[in-house]
Amino acid sequence: MRNNHLLILCFAAISTLSNVVNAEGEAGILSLRGQGHFYVGIEVSKPDDKGAVTVKNQMYVGFQLPAEKRHPYPLILIHGGGGQASDWFSTPDGRDGWLDYFVAAGFDVYFIDRPGLGRSPANTAYGELGGPANSQIINFLANSKHWPGDSASATDPSILAWLASSTPGPYAGNEIAAADISELMTKIGPSILVTHSAGGVSGWWAADLNPANLAGMIAIEPAGSNPVEDVRSGLTFVPALPTDFAPVKDAENCAMQATDKVSTLSHYAGKPVMLVGSELGLIQGIPCAVKALTQAGVDVKYTYLPDLGFMGNGHFMMAETNNGELAQVIIDLATAIK
Secondary structure (H helix, E strand, O other): OHHHHHHHHHHHHHHHHHHHHOOOOOOOOOOEEEEEEEEEOOEEOOOOOOOOOOEEOOEEEEEEEEOOOOOOOOEEEEOOOOOOHHHHOEOOOOOEOHHHHHHHOOOOEEEEEOOOOOOOOOOOOHHHHOOOOOHHHHHHHOOOOOOOOOOOOOOOHHHHHHHOOOOOOOOOOHHHHHHHHHHHHHHHOOEEEEEEOOHHHHHHHHHHHOHHHEEEEEEEOOOOOOOOOOOHHHOOOEOOOOOOOOOEEOOOOOEEOOOOOOOEOHHHOOOOEEEEEOOOOOOOOHHHHHHHHHHOOOOEEEEEHHHHOOOOOOOOHHHOOOHHHHHHHHHHHHHOOO
């Protein structure tokens, strides 16, 4: 009897701990028709003298498919910086991440680890590509009035939880990532790319590689958002920009093409591009990016969260205390892509 009593106490303690650590379910109960993972972008070496081969530049792809699909286009979630797909899974304090909200809203969702990050071991040139992420950069990017902890503390549990998913290894580069994302787009068909931060460049380039399978893009505080300033080497301009191209600055100090001869991003023609920025995030270049993209013939719109009443959010908005409300903003943008 005593042993049974101890067993009951232990079970109660474990259950209580589980409820605290895994206090999720905010997005609702998920019903799936399928989930799993696969790899794309696998490059196979020539056999060695024993017939063995190696692979490189592979990209991990996970997916969750709702039982009731309510939208025509799947979402491809492209994480930023030194993170990985788990950035979308849950928040540092254990609440549902955007992945759950998107699936609950009826979207087929695919999430990736960009090559060299997360579960995509692709490159060993560590010294050439820099070191691992550390708490300094996480503290800076987590600046928000909605961070689920003390964003200024290097040892706050929420900061450590977010830092834990940052890669200790190198990134294989946007050219490889874009090719892998493009292969995924071909595999699953027309898709909406949802990019965050440094993952923006991979998304811009992938979309340019595969316009036939691009339904639209939602770029959240993306890197490389001004096509004539940051990523022109990875995008197709018609006519091609001259080799000695240099942007000019307009009255608002935005890098633009000269108005006498404007090239267009033809692969983006008819593809809606939606930029999203927060009050405390990395948005300095977005207004200029909107102007440069529009000049290049892109159908672009900018959603500034304070205009919707969301004040005090930062760069990691998918991790913050109001992430569920912000997920709905992204869901509404994705739903508008027809």
